Every structure is written in C-alpha cells, then in structure tokens.
Amino acid sequence: MIHLTDIKKTYQTGDTVYTALDIPLFHCEQGELLAIIGESGSGKTTLLRILGLLDHCDSGSYQLKDQLTERFTYKQEAQIRNQMIGFVLQHFGLITDYTVKENILLPTTYLPRKIRKEKAAQLATLATDLQIDNQLKKYPNQLSRGQQQRVAIARALINDPDILLADEPTGNLDSHNSQLVLDILRREHQKGKTVIIVTHEQAIADACDRQVVMKDGKLEERSVRVDSV
Numbered sequence: 001m002i003h004l005t006d007i008k009k010t011y012q013t014g015d016t017v018y019t020a021l022d023i024p025l026f027h028c029e030q031g032e033l034l035a036i037i038g039e040s041g042s043g044k045t046t047l048l049r050i051l052g053l054l055d056h057c058d059s060g061s062y063q064l065k066d067q068l069t070e071r072f073t074y075k076q077e078a079q080i081r082n083q084m085i086g087f088v089l090q091h092f093g094l095i096t097d098y099t100v101k102e103n104i105l106l107p108t109t110y111l112p113r114k115i116r117k118e119k120a121a122q123l124a125t126l127a128t129d130l131q132i133d134n135q136l137k138k139y140p141n142q143l144s145r146g147q148q149q150r151v152a153i154a155r156a157l158i159n160d161p162d163i164l165l166a167d168e169p170t171g172n173l174d175s176h177n178s179q180l181v182l183d184i185l186r187r188e189h190q191k192g193k194t195v196i197i198v199t200h201e202q203a204i205a206d207a208c209d210r211q212v213v214m215k216d217g218k219l220e221e222r223s224v225r226v227d228s229v
Contacts (some may be wrong), residue, residue: 001065001162003061004023004062006023006059007062008023009021009055023219034211035205036048036197037214038204038213039200042216043216047219048198082107086164088153088164092142092149094151096107097139097198099137099138106154107159145172145177146173149181153185160191163195164194169202178226185197
C-alpha cells in the first residue's frame with residue numbers, strides 16, 4: 001500500500017542544512033498496525049506528514065496504492081487526504097468555536113450532499129462506539145483531554161478512510177485514556193484499516209504488529225510480532 005524509496009528531506013537554517021529524513025526503503029502493507037518509535041526530533045512527525053500528503057520530500061519516490069504521489073495535483077492530494085487518510089493528532093486539532101458534532105462532521109464538508117447526509121446519519125453510531133454520544137452538543141473546552149482525543153478520532157473516522165495516521169495519539173493522556181485510545185485504534189485495524197502510530201512510548205509500540213525505530217531521520221526495523229492481537 002505504502003512504499004517509499006530513497007526519500008530525502010532537508011531543512012535549512014541560515015547556512016546550515018539539516019537532514020530531517022534519509023530513508024532508502026520503507027513499506028507498510030494494507031491492514032498493518034505499524035509503530036514508528038523514536039525520540040522527539042528524530043523525524044517521526046516529518047515522515048508522517050509526508051505519508052499523509054501534508055508535506056513533500058526533496059527527492060525520492062512515494063508510492064501510495066500503486067500510484068506515484070509526485071504526479072498528484074494539489075486537488076488530488078486534497079481529495080486523497082479527505083477520503084483515504086484519517087489523521088489523529090497529539091494536540092487534537094479541534095476547532096474551539098465548533099460543537100463536537102460540527103468538529104466530527106468537518107471532513108464531510110466537500111462531499112456530495114447525499115453522502116454528507118449519510119455520514120451525518122452514521123455519526124450517532126460512531127459517537128456511541130467512542131463513548132462521546134452524550135457530548136455532541138458541547139464545545140471542545142467543555143471536554144476532558146480523553147474526550148477531546150476521542151472526538152479527534154471520530155473526525156478521522158467519519159469518512160471511513162483506508163489509512164489512519166496517528167501522531168503521538170496518547171502523548172497528552174493519562175494511562176486509562178491512553179489504553180482506551182489504543183484499543184480504538186486496534187479495533188479499527190481489526191476492521192482492515194492500515195494504522196500507523198508515531199510514538200515515543202515503548203508500551204504503545206509493543207501493542208503493534210510491527211515496529212520501526214527512527215533516529216536522526218533514519219529508519220531501522222526493530223521487530224515483527226508473529227502473535228495476533
């Protein structure tokens with residue numbers, strides 16, 4: 001599903017050029033639950049942004065579902081982000097002036113009217129599954145951190161994407177809510193979604209089928225789990 005070849009990404013500060021990513025080869029197949037683990041500043045988020053078509057590499061090839069992403073137009077990228085990829089962010093990214101319901105339905109804005117109505121009808125079931133069904137009329141600042149993250153997950157799932165990209169999804173949560181979020185992501189994986197979790201927590205990585213370690217912009221395979229979860 002996802003194949004990267006000879007990916008390089010650099011940033012320049014003054015006269016100094018920093019290498020953010022240097023990845024000869026990376027792959028993630030359909031239906032995998034993959035953890036990318038590494039310390040802060042190792043390049044994890046940069047990689048996730050490229051995988052999610054929010055950023056571009058300086059050189060190399062990114063193949064998504066057998067399509068070369070460098071050939072995508074801006075409009076095509078936006079459509080793929082909206083319909084194929086769901087994002088779960090560490091800091092939730094909720095709009096404070098929108099209700100929970102409005103935040104969740106935001107990705108449906110540019111869908112055809114008939115499909116928007118179908119998604120709105122599906123919202124109740126999704127909210128119940130994520131235990132936020134009694135919060136839909138509230139605003140983000142009226143919710144706990146755990147509830148805010150579940151709202152963010154609902155927003156990521158509302159268009160039923162093939163891929164879920166989660167950037168430190170438990171980074172701001174206590175142990176109870178961290179486990180709840182992890183259980184939700186694993187459940188989506190069991191439905192056949194490809195789930196990639198960026199984390200610095202070994203316990204989160206250990207719950208995944210496969211781990212890769214990122215250090216100084218480079219990736220190294222750590223382990224492959226053969227037991228099913």
